[in-house]
Amino acid sequence: MTDETVVMRGVTRRYGRQDAVCDxxxxxxxxxxVGLVGHNGAGKSTLIKMMLGLVRPSAGSVRVLGEDPAVGAAARARRELGYLPENVALHPSMTGAETLAFYARLKRQPVTRNAALLERVGIxxxxHRRVGTYSKGMRQRLGLAQALLGSPRALLLDEPTTGLDPALRQSFYEIIRDLSRDGAMVxxxxxxxxxxEGHVDRVVVMNQGRKVADGSIAGLRGLAAIRPRIRLRLAHALRAVANESNAWAGWSPVSEGVLELSCEESEVVSVLRGLPISAQDIEIIRPSLDELYAAFQKGAI
Amino acid sequence: MRQVIIIAGKELRDGMRNRWVLATTALLAALALTLAFLGAAPTGTVKVGALAVTIVSLSSLTIFLVPLIALLLSYDAIVGEVDRGTMALLLAYPVTRWQIILGKFAGHLGIMAFATVAGYGIAGLALQWAGNEDRGAWTAFTIMVASSVLLGGVFIAIGYLVSTLVRDRGTAGGIAVGVWLFFVLLYDMALLGVLVADQGRTVTAGGLNLLLLLNPADAYRLLNLTATPDVGGFAGVAGLGARTGLGPAVLLGALAAWVVVPLAAATALFARRQI
Structure with missing residues (x-):
């Protein structure tokens, strides 16, 4: 058994004339x-559905746990796969325990472990209440519980945290961290x-069906090459710049008494060392993840 | 097989939960009892047994009601689950698509079978208790109940075919009503019209047989109205039945084919559908 859980090669999926996923x-x-990031309609769900065999690629090959998921014989691979769809839909007339028992039987898992699983996700x-009476957060937790059935080796979670409050979100990520520590691919x-940020080892950024970036968040920052900016407050800033133009080369005034310099990451320390004692409120501004993401989406890199 | 049983079990439980089983059983029992006692009253002391009369009227009722119930039960089965998003999750499990269709069919047929056997059985037993001893008609009664379940199966299978053909639940519902109207009402009227207009010139007896077999509701009607001489003697159509030369085996075969063919088509279509 290799440790390659999902392998996609040159996968394209066309809907009519439009490429939902391209090469x-x-x-x-x-x-x-791994985090799969892209705006709505970037092809994330299509990609996940191809991994599940729900959608067949127009071109290219998909292997999940060593099998082609679109072939009927992939039943063995599916037993080791957990999936949480976007906006999970469950049968409203069944209770939480019944829902989990139904899916456990389909996966040939003992129903006896379900109680512990429901405990783990906190419902x-x-x-023993009907799923129809559940709140969005509870449905999402039950959805996660069914994805966790049988300790899967691969977990595919499609926008799992949308609609969850921050506390729930944290407990959600804790469960996911435990799983990936146990050797599952998430x-x-x-x-x-x-x-x-802080929850994934690697990020894959998608835009219009194509992969535009793949790496750790720190790596993506380096790749994006958005330079950090240093900002400080200085009394009589304009006069200082005019009098000592050598020392303040490159600095530009932002507003009354505030100066800003854009530099390379490696220069940050030397720039800080060279600052006079009168400099106040020193800030190092690094690109936020949203700016980073926007840069990738614009295709700047 | 295991997966089929799990899915069938879930459908059965769903049927219990949303009162489908209770409602259809109660409806069929109420109508059957009404027909058994009110419909049998005019027989009086005529030689025809009350149960035989009940069979004739019940099978006419079945032709209207059972296909409607079966279609209402089944039209939503695939398209509804796809629409709600439960199908994507189900297919991510180690289940093949034919197992889903077969499992659902088994579950829905189970609901139909329970409702029919219980609903009509109550009427049959009530007649027996009421003192209308009529042992000979029990065979015909059993055939009637069994073929009613089979007729339900036919329209469940057709409902699945509709459900896999379209992308929208509303459309599926509309087509299901259309299918019901066509097979239950329009087909016979059209057939009658053709026969009258044709005056026996081009439509031969063989052609008519084929046309009757092409409608499961007609196959069911012929099967029950001509099954036994006891019932046949009372049902006016007996003459037609005798002359068609369609034996019970052929009629049952036609009904079975009407289950298998739409079900196979639905499975093939569903296998190719992208969720």
Whole structure:
């Protein structure tokens, strides 16, 4: 068994004339927690559906856990796969416990472990109420519980945290971290890069069906080459710049008494060392993830 | 097989939960009891048994009601789940698409079978208790109940075919009503019109047989109105039945084919559908 959980080679999926996914290469390994980021309609869900075999690629090949997911024989691979669809839909007339039991049986998992699973996602008290009475957050947790059935080796979560409050979101990420520590591959899709910070090892950015970036968030920062800016407050800033133009070369006034300098990451320390004691409120402004994301989406890189 | 049973079990439980089973059983029982006691009253002391009369009127009721119930039960089965998004999740599990269709069919047929057997059975037993001893008609009654379930199966299969053909639940519902109208009302009227206009010149007896077999509702009607001489003697159409030369085996075969063909077509279409 290789540790390559998902391998996609030159995958294209066309809907009519439009390419939802175009010439996509992707390798996801066991133990990795990967964020798939793109705006709505970038092709994230199509990509995940191709990994599940729900949608067949127009061109290219998809292997999940060593099998082609679109072939009926992929039943074995699917038993080791967990999927949480975007806006998970569950049968409203069944209770939480019944829903989980139904899916556990389909996956040939003992139903006895379900109670612990419901406990883990925090809906044990509501296990015997109908899903129709659940709040969005509870449905999402039950959805996560069904994805966790049978300790899957690959988890595909399509926008799992939309509509969850921050506290829930944290507990959600904790569960995901535990899983990836146990050696499962976790793929999380999201439309906001900032949200994934600190939760994923690697980010794949998609735009209009194409992969525009692939790497760690720090790596993406380097790749984006958006320079950090240093900003400080100085009394009589304009006069200082005029009098000592050598020392303040490159600095530009932003507003009354505030100066700003854009420099390379490697120069930050030397610039700070050279500052006079009278400089106040020194700030280092690095590009936010949203700016980074916007830069990738614009195709600037 | 295991997966089929799991899905069938879920459909059965759904049927219990949303009162489908209760409602259809109660409806069929109420109508059957009404027909059994009110419909049998005019037989009086005539030689025809009350149960035989009930069979004739019940099978006419079945032709209208059972296809409608079956279509209402089934038209939503695929398109509804795709629409709500539950199908994508289900297909991510180790289940093949034919197992889903077969499992749903088994579950829905189970609901139909329970409603028919219980609903009509109550009427049959009530007649028996009321003192209308009529042992000979019990065979015909059993055939009637069994073929009613089979007729339900036919329209469940057609409902699935409709459900896999379209992309919208509303459209599926509309087509289902259209299918019901066509097979239950329009087909016979059109057939009658053709026969009258044709005056037996081009439509031969063989052609008529084929046309009757092409409508599952007609196959069911012929099967029940000519099954036994006891019932046949009372049902006016017996003459037609005798002359068609369509034996029970052929009629049952036609009904079975009406289950298998739409179900196979639905499975093939569903296998190719992108969710």
């Amino acid at each position: 996509f290469d992707l390798t996801l390994r066991a133990g990795e927690c 044990a008290p509501a296990a 793929l999380l899709s999201s439309h906001a890069l900032a949200e994934l």
